[in-house]
Structure formats: C-alpha cells, structure tokens
Amino acid sequence: MRTARVVVLGLLVVSLGAGCASSPNRAGEGALIGGLLGAAGGAIIGNQSDRPGEGAGIGAAAGALTGALIGSQVQKPAQGGTQPAQSQAVPVNNPNQIPFQQIVDLSKSGVHEAVIIDRIRMTKSTYTLSPESIDYLKQQGVSQNVISVMQGL
Numbered sequence: 001m002r003t004a005r006v007v008v009l010g011l012l013v014v015s016l017g018a019g020c021a022s023s024p025n026r027a028g029e030g031a032l033i034g035g036l037l038g039a040a041g042g043a044i045i046g047n048q049s050d051r052p053g054e055g056a057g058i059g060a061a062a063g064a065l066t067g068a069l070i071g072s073q074v075q076k077p078a079q080g081g082t083q084p085a086q087s088q089a090v091p092v093n094n095p096n097q098i099p100f101q102q103i104v105d106l107s108k109s110g111v112h113e114a115v116i117i118d119r120i121r122m123t124k125s126t127y128t129l130s131p132e133s134i135d136y137l138k139q140q141g142v143s144q145n146v147i148s149v150m151q152g153l
Contacts, residue, residue, distance in 0.1 A: 097125045120149050137150075
C-alpha cells in the first residue's frame, strides 16, 4: 500500500505541473483527474494480485493519458482582460460577415486600412461596438478609419 501512495503522490506532483495557465484547453486538469482516478482503480485491481503499487502505476499512466486526451477537447473560458466579450452583433443572415478578431489580425499583420475597409464594405459586415470593444481595437492597432467604418460612420 505504501508503494501505491508513493506512485499517487508522484503522479500528483507531475500532474500539477502539467496544467499551464496559458493553455486554451483543460488537458493538464484532465491528466490530473484521470491519473488520480486511474491510480486509485489500478491500486484496487492490483491489490487482488498482491501488487497494488504496479496496478496504481499502470492505472495512473492510463488514466493520465486518457484524461489529457479528453481534457484537450474541452476549451477553457476566456480570461478577463485579454479580449472584450463579443459585444458586436453578428447578423445570422450574413454568411460573409468578417469576424471581429479577423479585423484585429489583419491590422496586426500590416494589411493596409483601405483593404480592410473595402472588405468590410464588400461583405456588408456590420458591428455594434461597445466602448470596451473600441478601446480593445485601438490597443490592438486597428486604425480609427477602420473603427469608424465598423461603427457604420
């Protein structure tokens, strides 16, 4: 039983380091939960063969892998302060609507404002921008002319 505790404790230490706060998904958390559950199950099963430590180790590895795979498919909620909530209205009936973030990305990549404005107008993209969204666009380097077009001015 002591071996099982050592394996579980070691897995816990390793798994805590696996979850990166900047990661967009929950792979680290999934690995931790899966590893702990796998270790517990493996220890119980291994105990039937008088090898709880080996069972815990195998269960922990299998559980951590499975938990990481499942966790990598679950997205974390957006962190506050990184980007404003999507406060702009995106009409459902406009399949050509340029996503808000794409305008930011085009500006950051150096695409001339006239090209961005032309794309907004050609696609008839419309936005309802909150003051926070406007501040965010300015901080990301989107020109005032592009922001004015996004506002319908």
